[in-house]
């Protein structure tokens with residue numbers, strides 16, 4: 605780790621992020637499905653400042669999603685059953701992609717399908733429109749499809765088949781994985797062997813909410829996916845365990861991140877980049893704020909190159925300079 609020059613009070617933090625073949629200016633992204641289909645957040649901040657913008661999962665064809673209500677706010681969490689509603693890649697590219705290009709966003713397109721063939725179709729349709737698109741995130745883990753057996757990332761074999769089908773697209777591929785399985789490492793390994801640059805984890809945690817006064821389910825889709833601060837420990841552990849088992853794997857960490865501290869913890873657990881999702885619902889500037897807080901925190905901790913700390917926790921290492929700085933901090937600052 606490089607020790608910062610503190611003498612002149614100046615401190616610069618190198619935020620450059622390498623996700624296998626994908627190089628980004630910084631590690632902070634939006635999370636799929638939590639900030640619209642395109643450049644909606646540019647009403648609040650300059651999207652080009654983020655490492656990347658991940659758009660809502662889109663399929664080859666338009667898809668209506670689940671009946672309402674689709675969102676249920678809970679204590680420290682949110683439950684959703686949006687069900688992958690979307691316009692289909694053709695309409696998405698016409699109506700949303702130009703705005704993203706205009707905003708200067710480095711766009712990562714999340715794609716989904718109900719079959720391996722539909723994933724292949726989605727990537728073929730996307731392949732002709734790659735200007736401004738830096739990578740594809742393959743959502744093999746949506747919990748909001750009718751048959752839970754359709755969660756491809758509960759099976760290493762099914763995940764491998766999907767990534768192989770998408771591979772011809774020729775841009776970096778990330779597989780978005782589910783926490784709702786005990787075989788995350790096998791699934792991640794299969795995704796990478798099949799051609800993914802890395803994995804994004806985690807998608808939402810399967811959940812449900814019932815109103816006891818009316819005995820009715822809170823979501824129109826029945827169950828749904830839990831997100832927000834409540835799932836942060838689940839995400840953190842999933843990332844930590846995967847990095848411990850496969851040290852060379854590239855992970856994008858997501859789940860309950862709403863501050864620079866959350867982001868740094870996720871990177872220490874093993875994520876090379878992070879995504880901000882549910883936090884954006886209450887604070888549309890959350891992804892940019894998290895980036896600012898992360899940068900500031902690194903400066904305070906003496907981390908001059910952020911990529912140096914990725915996976916420190918599974919390696920059982922300590923940030924020596926960080927410990928020194930922390931001991932200097934006042935209690936109220938911590």
Ligand SMILES: Cc1cc2nc3c(=O)[nH]c(=O)nc-3n(C[C@H](O)[C@H](O)[C@H](O)COP(=O)(O)O)c2cc1C
Nearest residue numbers: 635636637661684743806807831832859860881882
């Ligand atoms: C309303 C909503 C819609 C989502 N839609 C998608 C989606 O289309 N594709 C996807 O891969 N993940 C989707 N997710 C999951 C998020 O990208 C993220 O993995 C998850 O919410 C955990 O992160 P968070 O706690 O920061 O929200 C959605 C989450 C929410 C809350």
